[in-house]
Amino acid sequence: MTTYAALLRGINVGGNRKLPMADLRQLMTGLGHDGVRTYLQSGQAVFASGHGDEESLAAELTRALQQRFGFSVDVIVRSHAYLRAVAEGCPFPAAELAAKQVHVTYFSSPVTAERFAEIDPAAHLPEEFRLGDRALYLYAPEGLGRSKLAEALSRPRGTKGVIATSRNWNTVLKLVELTAPRA
Structure with a gap:
């Protein structure tokens, strides 16, 4: 299992494109991810997954968000190793x-x-x-x-x-x- 962060762009800003973090956690758990947690309301979720890579996980989450909430959300997924290297x-x-x-x-x-x-x-x-x-x-x-x-x-x-x-x-x-x- 690899631990990732999903970075969602432009949600919960100025009352637009509202996406409750509890709903995001539920959606991601339903996609089969483990240990789903969110950080702040501005679109960060942490999860573990044993399938896929950064790009396929981002695409999967983007599709699921569109289906569930009815609006498009850009998503970038990055592993712990990458996030640590950036810092x-x-x-x-x-x-x-x-x-x-x-x-x-x-x-x-x-x-x-x-x-x-x-x-x-x-x-x-x-x-x-x-x-x-x-x-x-x-x-x-x-x-x-x-x-x-x-x-x-x-x-x-x-x-x-x-x-x-x-x-x-x-x-x-x-x-x-x-x-x-x-x-």
Whole structure:
């Protein structure tokens, strides 16, 4: 069995696309996953599965959510090992910064620097971003809500078909913790 986190994009935001976490847990348990838990109301579920891989599990959950709730939800599924590698690979001194200053955007497939070539990094300083493996790290000293760089990054060219969803550093670390193997 592998432990995963499912990252759901754009649910329970501003009263739209409501998806109660109890219903999500029930749905995922019905799909045959073990130890299903949710974290916050913004769309994180942790589960164990002995079948499938990240992509097939995400596709399965996406279909099930559409059938059950009647609206489309983009889903990215990532294993504990991947989530831990993302946290350990942070290019910014996250331990020294407030959690609201560091964010990770997870992508459904690899992204290249060419996707962000039109963004002038110097024009957004002191904000910065770095690419990782299917992830983008953002340092936004004033937080995501005031970040001009985050706004520019949300519109990269050539992203058709690529799902992206962001989490703050607290959530990044919590997902690593929640997906860790239990003794």
